[in-house]
Amino acid sequence: MILVHVALLSGQTAAFRAALESTVADLRDRAREEFQVGIGSLSIGGRLLESKQNLEEVGLADGDTVHATVQQACLVSSHTARAFALIRSDGRVLTWGHPDTGGNSSRVQDQLHGVKEVQTTGRAFAAVLASGGVVCWGHEEFGGNSSKVQPLLRDVRRLCASDGAFAAILGDGRVAVWGDEYFGGQCSEAVRELSDVIDIQATERAFAALCRSGRVVTWGRSDLGGCSDSVQNQLQSVQEVISSSGAFAALLADGRVVSWGHPYFGGDSSSVSSECSELTLQSVQSVEASCGAFAAILHDGSVVTWGARYYGGDSSKVHADLHNVREVRASGRAFAAIRHDGRVVTWGDKFSGGDCGAVRHDLQDVLQIQSSQKAFAAILGSGRVLTWGEASSGGDSSSVQEELQNVRQIKGSQRAFAAICENGRVVCWGDPECGGDGRMLQEQLQDVHFQRCG
CATH class of the missing domain: 3.10.20.90 (Phosphatidylinositol 3-kinase Catalytic Subunit; Chain A, domain 1)
Known part of the structure; x- marks a missing residue:
């Protein structure tokens, strides 16, 4: 001893x-x-x-x-999810929202301790435990049941979710998948033999695994990014992979971007990649995606977009305002860019937050922005929160404005938001069917520590 x-x-x-x-x-x-x-x-x-x-x-x-x-508290949800999960600072998990899609975790609650990470397919949740094991709940067909691969789920380091399946990175760099086969829940022998995977990203129905060597391996529905054969010779020295609903974009070490998948969802970036185009994908610093478009921040602070026009793929109307940009966030069909001066520029579908006119005057000193499928929520330097977009999707937070003081973290589901305040309280608003009402758990949603998650 x-x-x-x-x-x-x-x-x-x-x-x-x-x-x-x-x-x-x-x-x-x-x-x-x-x-x-x-x-x-x-x-x-x-x-x-x-x-x-x-x-x-x-x-x-x-x-x-x-x-x-x-390990501080962390809110988890996604644009396709109708529920929230809160990883408490003690490693336990609280869930609320639609009970059939993960809002009810009572079946596995006694197993949810020492939780390090939670991900969601939108219809199911999966948690990584400190022991390296995985616990799932929600719709069994879409990732809520991992029994077929449970013997493999040891020393799990990270999870990634499509809209109906999960992929886990194991400690030895291998990959394990489960869920609906039409959402990437099955993979080839070549994928199972990988041993140097460091990251995985997903579209709606496909996965892309980034290997330590800088190469990328894909599986799932071929037209939504599951087949990268057409660009495989370009996928060298990949630093990061980003996904929309139906396409992937890979950021290379030299600052270029390679995209593949469905052209409508951003899988074709040729319009901004050729030397003769007015705006080119050179010296790219970071990339963000809506459901059907991509936005790249260049090293000079400007922004280049491509993909479906009605998903934010065309930013020409606000091009003059997109300078000194430090961060871009996306809802399902729109983008919001935060400039270094704390101002915000939006574009895309006006019904999904692409028009912030109603709050533009107050959008100053913005620290961070999060989104639901059709709305945005911004945390200001004062700790206040401003929202815009579809009212029923969380774009109207007037009913909880008095409670939204000194906010430190926000997360959006499909049609709702949840926020952690400095006093440890969790505040919810938006569609109750998507987690916008946490009153039944109000006593448990107290004294919460926070960290920014995704």
């Missing part, structure tokens, strides 16, 4: 007697119970400790001090 001290950044410490053959995961569980908060990771001397290794293997000695990071 050795004595191990665990220290938080806040200065709190605790001491534990532990056997050398016990694991880092065991030590983390004991720290979580002692501090009553979720523990994200443990490290010593700046070196992260692997959960599955025992204390002797990581070189811990009697009297050593291990530093722990606190």
Whole structure:
């Protein structure tokens, strides 16, 4: 037995007697119970400790001090989801919204502890535990049942979701998938043999896996991004993959972008990629996607868009205002760009937030923007929240404005929003069928710590 001290950044410490053959995961569980908060990771001397290794293997000695990071609360939902999940700071999960699509997690609630990550297909949710296992709930056909691959779901590092299936990255770089086969829930032997996957992104019905070597491997519905054969020779030194509902865009190390998938949803970027085009995809810094279009921020702060016009693929009317842009966010059919001066520029479908005219005068000192399918919500430097877009999708927050004080995090579902305030309270608005009413859980939605998630 050795004595191990665990220290938080806040200065709190605790001491534990532990056997050398016990694991880092065991030590983390004991720290979580002692501090009553979720523990994200443990490290010593700046070196992260692997959960599955025992204390002797990581070189811990009697009297050593291990530093722990606190896992703070995080809201989870998506543009296709009709429910929310809240990962509490103690690693437990609360859910609300439509009960058949993940809003009711009572069946697995006793398993939802030590949760590190949650993702949703829109009809089901999946949680990664500190142990590396996975717990699913919601519509079984669309990802709510992982029993067929459960033996593989060990040491899971990350999850990604299409609209009906999940893909998990395992600790050894391999991939496991489950859910509806028409949404990418089945993959080829070549995908199962991958061993260096570091990230996965998904369209509505296809997945793209980014490998450590910089190459990309795809599967799922071919016309929605599941087949990348036409651009495979260009997919070299890929840094990041971004997805719309039916297409992918890959950001290369040299700042160029390669896209594939359905042309209508942004799978054809030739109009902004050729040397003769007025705006070209060169020196790209980041890319954001709506359901059917992409917007790229260039290194000079300008923005280039492509894809379906009615999904924000045409930004020509606001081109003169798109300068010094630091971030772009998208609803289902519109974009909102935050400039370095804190101002916001919007374009796309006006019924999906593409017209912020009603609040434009007040949209100053904007820190961040989140979206539902048809509305936007902006957090200002003052901690206030401004919303616009379709009223029934969260674009009208007047009923909860008095509660939206010192807001630190917002997340949108299909037609609703949830916000975490500095006082630890969660405030919801929008369509009750999509999580816009959290009153039944109000006592539990208190004293919440926050972090920005996605």
